[in-house]
Amino acid sequence: xxxxxxxxxxxxxxxxxxxxxxxxxxxxxxxxxxxxxxxxxxxxxxxxxxxxxxxxxxxxxxxxxxxxxxxxxxxxxxxxxxxxxxxxxxxxxxxxxxxxxxxxxxxxxxxxxxxxxxxxxxxxxxxxxxxxxxxxxxxxxxxxxxxxxxxxxxxxxxxxxxxxxxxxxxxxxxxxxxxxxxxxxxxxxxxxxxxxxxxxxxxxxxxxxxxxxxxxxxxxxxxxxxxxxxxxxxxxxxxxxxxxxxxxxxxxxxxx
Amino acid sequence: xxxxxxxxxxxxxxxxxxxxxxxxxxxxxxxxxxxxxxxxxxxxxxxxxxxxxxxxxxxxxxxxxxxxxxxxxxxxxxxxxxxxxxxxxxxxxxxxxxxxxxxxxxxxxxxxxxxxxxxxxxxxxxxxxxxxxxxxxxxxxxxxxxxxxxxxxxxxxxxxxxxxxxxxxxxxxxxxxxxxxxxxxxxxxxxxxxxxxxxxxxxxxxxxxxxxxxxxxxxxxxxxxxxxxxxxxxxxxxxxxxxxxxxxxxxxxxxx
Numbered sequence: 001x002x003x004x005x006x007x008x009x010x011x012x013x014x015x016x017x018x019x020x021x022x023x024x025x026x027x028x029x030x031x032x033x034x035x036x037x038x039x040x041x042x043x044x045x046x047x048x049x050x051x052x053x054x055x056x057x058x059x060x061x062x063x064x065x066x067x068x069x070x071x072x073x074x075x076x077x078x079x080x081x082x083x084x085x086x087x088x089x090x091x092x093x094x095x096x097x098x099x100x101x102x103x104x105x106x107x108x109x110x111x112x113x114x115x116x117x118x119x120x121x122x123x124x125x126x127x128x129x130x131x132x133x134x135x136x137x138x139x140x141x142x143x144x145x146x147x148x149x150x151x152x153x154x155x156x157x158x159x160x161x162x163x164x165x166x167x168x169x170x171x172x173x174x175x176x177x178x179x180x181x182x183x184x185x186x187x188x189x190x191x192x193x194x195x196x197x198x199x200x201x202x203x204x205x206x207x208x209x210x211x212x213x214x215x216x217x218x219x220x221x222x223x224x225x226x227x228x229x230x231x232x233x234x235x236x237x238x239x240x241x242x243x244x245x246x247x248x249x250x251x252x253x254x255x256x
Numbered sequence: 257x258x259x260x261x262x263x264x265x266x267x268x269x270x271x272x273x274x275x276x277x278x279x280x281x282x283x284x285x286x287x288x289x290x291x292x293x294x295x296x297x298x299x300x301x302x303x304x305x306x307x308x309x310x311x312x313x314x315x316x317x318x319x320x321x322x323x324x325x326x327x328x329x330x331x332x333x334x335x336x337x338x339x340x341x342x343x344x345x346x347x348x349x350x351x352x353x354x355x356x357x358x359x360x361x362x363x364x365x366x367x368x369x370x371x372x373x374x375x376x377x378x379x380x381x382x383x384x385x386x387x388x389x390x391x392x393x394x395x396x397x398x399x400x401x402x403x404x405x406x407x408x409x410x411x412x413x414x415x416x417x418x419x420x421x422x423x424x425x426x427x428x429x430x431x432x433x434x435x436x437x438x439x440x441x442x443x444x445x446x447x448x449x450x451x452x453x454x455x456x457x458x459x460x461x462x463x464x465x466x467x468x469x470x471x472x473x474x475x476x477x478x479x480x481x482x483x484x485x486x487x488x489x490x491x492x493x494x495x496x497x498x499x500x501x502x503x504x505x506x507x508x509x510x511x512x
Binding site for chain 2: 094097098101102103135136137138168169171172174175176177221222223224225226227228231234235238239241242243245246247248249250251252
């Protein structure tokens with residue numbers, strides 16, 4: 001509430017520096033927010049923290065800011081990847097937005113046997129990522145990878161990362177217990193984490209069988225209800241942040 | 257995957273009983289699923305468990321089932337209420353769907369100072385509730401209350417229920433820690449739970465101050481990012497189910 005408009009920019013940020021807005025940002029400031037020039041905005045670029053800046057020049061499809069003062073130091077989100085099977089448009093947009101809000105660092109679409117949606121509009125998803133980051137006061141934008149077959153993604157799996165498999169079938173400990181145990185007894189060889197959720201139709205039995213036998217996979221259960229793909233992802237991310245992530249931190253500017 | 261179509265009905269369910277479908281269900285079976293009659297469906301009514309039934313007669317806007325055999329005994333969802341400030345249409349629909357998937361037992365829209373949306377299309381939301389319950393394999397439909405001013409809702413607050421306040425401002429312990437502590441040391445006078453989330457603009461300072469001082473309110477933090485209203489609700493529900501709810505259970509029919 002009542003905080004300044006936050007915008008993601010790619011230019012460097014430092015005292016007195018001029019920064020060019022993207023054309024869509026200029027349009028937004030001029031035509032939606034009805035800015036005239038001189039207004040305060042907050043800028044971040046994923047590297048230099050968050051800065052107070054002022055609208056210096058505002059024209060049709062162009063805006064320039066002058067950076068004034070640093071408000072917050074750069075902070076990176078927890079190192080948490082989300083591997084997910086792409087789903088239909090509205091739910092995909094939703095999943096992306098929620099994954100940003102829930103603090104993922106990297107989004108990796110994977111194509112499984114039952115994945116219905118193989119093409120991903122990267123430009124639109126990228127715009128969603130940025131908008132969600134601006135809105136939730138993150139200081140970084142998660143990376144979005146190109147879609148890759150699940151097998152290929154697993155073949156090149158990094159040796160330092162565990163993969164939480166949201167398994168709706170077969171035996172699996174509850175996610176809360178599994179992550180609390182991992183917090184109590186960390187695996188020094190695999191300090192980093194990722195979450196994997198399937199497509200609307202779920203993983204095939206063969207996929208689940210393969211996944212279960214990989215040394216870096218941790219199958220977990222998400223309770224008795226059959227969750228939609230995006231709900232499973234959000235649930236796993238929310239519980240992970242609560243148990244192993246930054247759930248203990250508070251929002252900036254809102255706590256005395 | 258490959259399970260029969262699940263439908264919510266209001267009639268009683270028992271062996272050999274005839275059950276009438278609603279007109280929209282008949283339309284769906286005939287025109288979307290292209291049923292001809294004789295197909296198996298699974299029926300539930302929130303009281304009698306889940307039953308296998310067969311499509312007996314199928315006409316324009318009419319369908320009748322004959323109930324065959326019980327598949328699952330009735331099971332009620334955990335006693336968890338969600339109090340939330342209504343939000344705009346698409347996000348409201350989404351919130352309702354996710355709350356059903358995440359196992360709430362009762363939805364109570366509350367009007368706060370910054371709530372922008374005061375009217376709620378109960379008929380549409382009710383249809384969403386039912387569809388989400390059919391899809392996620394719940395055996396009950398959460399109750400949906402009419403919107404009520406937050407003050408009025410708090411005035412008549414039941415003495416046996418704690419209210420988790422998702423507080424983006426001010427001091428608050430992380431939700432995971434707060435609920436783990438409540439699990440370790442239950443309050444015998446207040447065994448039941450509710451979650452309260454605010455509107456897009458958040459609670460006012462005065463509302464937060466009032467809420468904090470109520471004996472049944474437990475303020476919690478949801479991490480450093482500013483979550484949208486529906487994301488805050490989903491996060492709190494997911495963590496609650498994981499720590500205090502039925503997160504330890506597994507989906508039916510999917511675990512040997």
